[in-house]
Amino acid sequence: MSAEVKQRGSFELTMRRLLADRAGLVALVFIVLLAAAALGADAIAALTGHSPVAQFLTTGLTPTGLPVPPSGEFLFGTDQLGRDVLVRLAYGARISLAIGVLASLTAAVIGITVGLVAGYFGGWIDVVLGRLMDLVMSIPxxxxMLSLVAVFGPSLPLSLAVIVFFSWTTMGRVIRGQVLSLKEREFVLASRSMGAGHLSIMVTDILPNLGAPIIIYTTMMVPTSIIFEATLSFLGLGIVPPAPSWGGMLAEAANNSIYMFAWWLVLFPGLALLFTTLSFNILGDALRDALDPASMRHKVQKKKKTAVGTAP
Structure with a gap:
């Protein structure tokens, strides 16, 4: 009796390769836990009984007016105003993830559209859109941001718009290069010979073949957007206080050198930024290897050559 051969689809094989990547799996677990903490920020505030803007002037500050270190009541300590750092970190995660994901998705849509049109049509359209991307990348x-804040004032929508405006060009260049190679493939020429329109070819023939680079680069754009938002908030150009933001928390710690007496004000927001950006980058690498097995084989072969070369 012959054994039954089970055919695995590409999605199942991709998931198997992704789950086999331990670093990528750890990064994914951290991102899921961070998202749960961000979504459950209200629950964390209710459990601790501390609002993100509540100032505990008696229990949250020492008799000399300094923040209290981590303790049973304040697990991550308090800031210079007596506010709970843990609760503010959770609400800051909500802002950072929301801006990171929303800005990355919006920038990806714009970049995919521009890159798809530029690469497919070529000619003067490609030249104009290419110069547009160069222009955006050349703007300081x-x-x-300083000019916009001077006119409109710092705000969350303004930060989001600035991040999107300066982020879509990376995706646009990547997609344009991919489309330039795909539009001359046999399946595209066959669709064109059968009378398919330009929009139909771009959406139904070319776009599905761009799934891997779109997923990978969108994932890697999230940490960039998070760092962008944190930098703007640190410089006072982003989220308006007292709304909690990781960059704003670091800026408040830097004021009057309060971090010299309260190390936790720099440690916890800094670690949150570090592990979040690191996790998204590792997850992006894992997705690249899972969606493109050739890159994984290249890594394995490189490791084997290195091992052979260093063997005694």
């Missing part, structure tokens, strides 16, 4: 970010 901080100078632009």
């Amino acid at each position: 970010v901080l100078l632009c």
Whole structure:
């Protein structure tokens, strides 16, 4: 009796490769836990009984007016105003993840659209859109943000708009290069010979073949957007206090050198930024290896050559 051969789909094989990557799995677990903490920020505030803006002037400050270190009541200590750092970190995670994901998705949609049109049509359209991407990349970010804040004032929508404006060009360049190679493939030429329109070819023939780079680069754009938002908030150009933001928390710790007496004000927001960006980058690498097995084989072969070369 012949054994039954089970055919695995590409999705199942991708998931198997992704789950076999231990670093990527750890990064994914951390991102899930961080998202749960961000979504459950209200529950954390209710459990501790501490609002993110509540100032505990008696229990949250020492008799000399300094923040109290981590304790049973304040697990991550308090800041210079007597506010619970743990609760503010949870609410800051909500803002950072929301901006990171929303800005990355919006920038990805714009970049995919521009790159798809530029790569497919070519000619003067490609030249105009290419120069547009060069123009956006040449604009000084901080100078632009300072000018906008001077006119409109710092706000969350303004930070989101600035991050999107300066982020879509990376995706646009990647997609344009992929489309340039795909539009001359046999399946595209066959669709064109059968009378398919330009929009139909771009959406039904070319776009599905761009799934891997879109997923990978969108994932890797999230940590960049988070760092972008934290930098703007640190410089006072992003989230308006007292709304908690990881960059704003670091800026408040830097004021009057309060971090010299309260190390936890720098440690916990800094670690949150570090592990979040690191996890998204590791997850992006894991997705690249899972969606493109050739890159994984290249890594394995490189390791084997290195091992052979260093063997006694």
